[in-house]
Structure formats: C-alpha cells, structure tokens
Amino acid sequence: MALTKNFKTLDIREQLAATGMKGKNITFLDDFKREQIHALYESAKMLEPFLRTGVDLLKGKTLYTLFFQPSTRTRCSHENAMLRLGGNVITEADPLHNSSVAKNESLYDSLRVTSQYADVIVMRHPDDKEALGAIEQLGTDSSPIISGGYGHVTHPTQGLLDSYTCWRAFGDLQNATVVISSPDLSRARSGQSFALALAAMGARIVYTGTSELRTPEIIRKKLTAMGARWEEHFDLDQKKHAEMFADVGADLIYLPGCSVKKDDPDREAFMRKLENHYVSLDMLDNLKKKTGKVVGVHHSLPRNPGEFDMAIDRTEHELYFKAIGFSVAVRMALLASVIGVN
Structure with a gap:
C-alpha cells in the first residue's frame, strides 16, 4: 500500500x-x-x-x-x-x-x-x-x-446480509459465481434481493429454476439495466444440477427457501419439484474432488426438510447459520x- x-x-x-x-x-x-x-x-x-x-x-x-x-x-x-x-x-x-x-x-x-x-x-x-x-x-x-x-x-435487508456474508467468505465478489436455486423463482424474494446486491458488486449470478415459475419481470429488467452478469437454467434434475455447479464454477449455492405457506394448495407440488434442487453432502464432496473448491451452501431460513442435506450443518460448506452471526x-x-x- x-x-x-x-x-x-x-x-x-x-x-x-x-x-x-x-x-x-x-x-x-x-x-x-x-x-x-x-x-x-x-x-x-x-x-x-x-x-x-x-x-x-x-x-x-x-x-x-x-x-x-x-x-x-x-x-x-x-x-x-x-x-x-x-x-x-x-x-x-x-x-x-x-x-x-x-x-x-x-x-x-x-x-x-x-x-x-x-x-x-x-x-x-x-x-x-x-x-x-x-x-x-x-x-x-x-x-x-x-x-x-x-x-x-x-427483501433488501436479507439481500444485504446474504451478500455481506458472501463478501466476508470470498472477498471481492467480482470473482464469485453464485447459483440461486429454487423451483419457484417467482416468489423467491430473498434470492432476488441477493441477486441485485451481487449484481451491484459485480458477481456472476446463475439462476436455476422451473420454466413456468421464473424470476419476476421487474427483477429481470433491473438486472439487465445494471449490466449484471446473469444466466438462467431450467428444469434440471439432481444429476444435471451437480454437473451445472461444476461447469459454471460455483462458489456458493443459495437456496431462497419456500415462500409457499403450509396451507397453500400449491405447496405439495412445490415440495415435489424441490427434490430436483436437493443439495447433498455427497454432491458437495464430489464437487470438491472435481473442482478443488469448497462450495458454500446458504439458505435464507427457515428451512424445510427435503431442501438440502442437514449433515451440511457441521461442515465447512455451511453458511446459513454463520450468516445469523453477521x-x-x-x-x-x-x-x-x-x-x-x-
């Protein structure tokens, strides 16, 4: 200096x-x-x-x-x-x-x-x-x-928290690739605010969701106006997700959680689709062997059984509880x- x-x-x-x-x-x-x-x-x-x-x-x-x-x-x-x-x-x-x-x-x-x-x-x-x-x-x-x-x-304060946690973990976010994964991106407000913060900081954003429940148009327009580096993938199964995480060089997998309430008639369908977005510890171990990276897993919380492997809680991949500390x-x-x- x-x-x-x-x-x-x-x-x-x-x-x-x-x-x-x-x-x-x-x-x-x-x-x-x-x-x-x-x-x-x-x-x-x-x-x-x-x-x-x-x-x-x-x-x-x-x-x-x-x-x-x-x-x-x-x-x-x-x-x-x-x-x-x-x-x-x-x-x-x-x-x-x-x-x-x-x-x-x-x-x-x-x-x-x-x-x-x-x-x-x-x-x-x-x-x-x-x-x-x-x-x-x-x-x-x-x-x-x-x-x-x-x-x-x-949900901007959640977006600021998630991006701050990412910044503290990885440093300069211009070098980070973050995957935002949800079967319903249309209701993933924490993921969308995270994306806007990431875009402002120059990170690469990779969405993966279902083709009928895409990111709201208001967010898509904002990302485009910001000159964000973002791309979308749709209707991938677990195996294709694992391949995609490696191909894009993911540093973090972000799960926005379920905005579908318990009494919502769409909840059962959401939970079925969630199986394709399930992140297992075996998947992360294989990613580390393939890419040499410890890929972080973050979730806005509260979580539901079936969203990801809870064995991740006590590993180096876990960021969702660490974020609460920040x-x-x-x-x-x-x-x-x-x-x-x-």
Whole structure:
C-alpha cells in the first residue's frame, strides 16, 4: 500500500456517510452503487466487535418495527441491532389485530402516524404493490422506511446480509459465481434481493429454476439495466444440477427457501419439484474432488426438510447459520446509515 496524505485512523462516521443512505427508503438494492454497498460492508465489519458490548451511535433514536407477516430473524435482528446501537425499539408484530389497521386504517395513514414516533421504520408487508404505493404517496412525510420484505419481489435487508456474508467468505465478489436455486423463482424474494446486491458488486449470478415459475419481470429488467452478469437454467434434475455447479464454477449455492405457506394448495407440488434442487453432502464432496473448491451452501431460513442435506450443518460448506452471526452487524450498519450519525 502506497502512502498518501489521506492515511489516518478509521472513522466509522465516514464509512456510514459514504453509504449515501441517510434519510433514504431501502426498497430495491439497485438504488445503490457498488461503492455505497461496499461502504456499508466496511461499516458492518467495523461494528462486528461490538455485537455483544454495543456502541452508543444511535442513543436517543427510535426504531419502529411493523410486521404484517411473521418473522424471527429479520425483526429480531433489527431490534437487537438498534438496542446494540444504544437506541430504543417500538415493536408491532401483529398490526392486523393490535393496531388501528384492525379498524380499517390505511397503510398510508398508519405509516404517517407511526413515523412521528420513530426515526426509522422497518416494515414487512405481504402486498408489494400496496406497500410501495403507500411509500410513494408518503414522499417526505415519513421517517425513512426499510423493507423487511414486500410481497414476493423484494427483501433488501436479507439481500444485504446474504451478500455481506458472501463478501466476508470470498472477498471481492467480482470473482464469485453464485447459483440461486429454487423451483419457484417467482416468489423467491430473498434470492432476488441477493441477486441485485451481487449484481451491484459485480458477481456472476446463475439462476436455476422451473420454466413456468421464473424470476419476476421487474427483477429481470433491473438486472439487465445494471449490466449484471446473469444466466438462467431450467428444469434440471439432481444429476444435471451437480454437473451445472461444476461447469459454471460455483462458489456458493443459495437456496431462497419456500415462500409457499403450509396451507397453500400449491405447496405439495412445490415440495415435489424441490427434490430436483436437493443439495447433498455427497454432491458437495464430489464437487470438491472435481473442482478443488469448497462450495458454500446458504439458505435464507427457515428451512424445510427435503431442501438440502442437514449433515451440511457441521461442515465447512455451511453458511446459513454463520450468516445469523453477521446479521446484527449488517443491520447495525444499515440503521446507523439510514438515520445518520453525527
């Protein structure tokens, strides 16, 4: 490293400011350039040592979590992150019954009211059109709103977590090839947000799914506009998947999980198709022998039996539980970036 006049001690405030996210809604990750996401990564890395002790960067600030769908990891990690930053948390985990939404209050009104109580809102909503419409209508009449998942198309904080985990594991993502594998790419919102983050960082993206349930057009257009390196494969069986993983030089296999609820009539068909996407430990061992690579396996969680070999849990391939360890640091960086630190 050559010496320059800019050589000095690290300053978390400068890294957070470099994200350019202060006061911004976080909806789709193509809204941010490579340098901004990289600044967020560096901020998260600087915050990792404070995951247990905390650091009072947001003392006196308040987060409001508004979740219209169930959540463990996304909601709790954001709340944990805010508390570790010295801030406060207001939680609404069941607004359909416990808030004025139960009295037919519009989402626009609800967000405009609750933003008066908080410096930032993290919201999960099952209808992306309703959520995005309300946010557009609000304009600047609200605290910044971070998507904790809207409909089937966007889950940017999950995408940031997954790409950060990938960055920590593999380094420069311009050299990484990530396979996103699901029988239903049309409802794989975590996989699609991961893809946008990967595209911003220059990674190669390889989709594999079923021909009748492809990536939503809105995501396809965004990837194309970003100049992303991406390709698609359809209707492969287990054997063909193993061959494809080797042929493309996969570094990571990402399984977005099942967005098909237990009572959904399509769930049984989904689970049958899932057999073709099953990743076994034997498959990974054979890949290592063939390519010399330890291929990572990542999953957005929660997982279902039959998605992949649970023997992977205690191997070097496992990244899904390791990602949980990184989740609070990433969300600390995100909250501090969006609210801003003096």
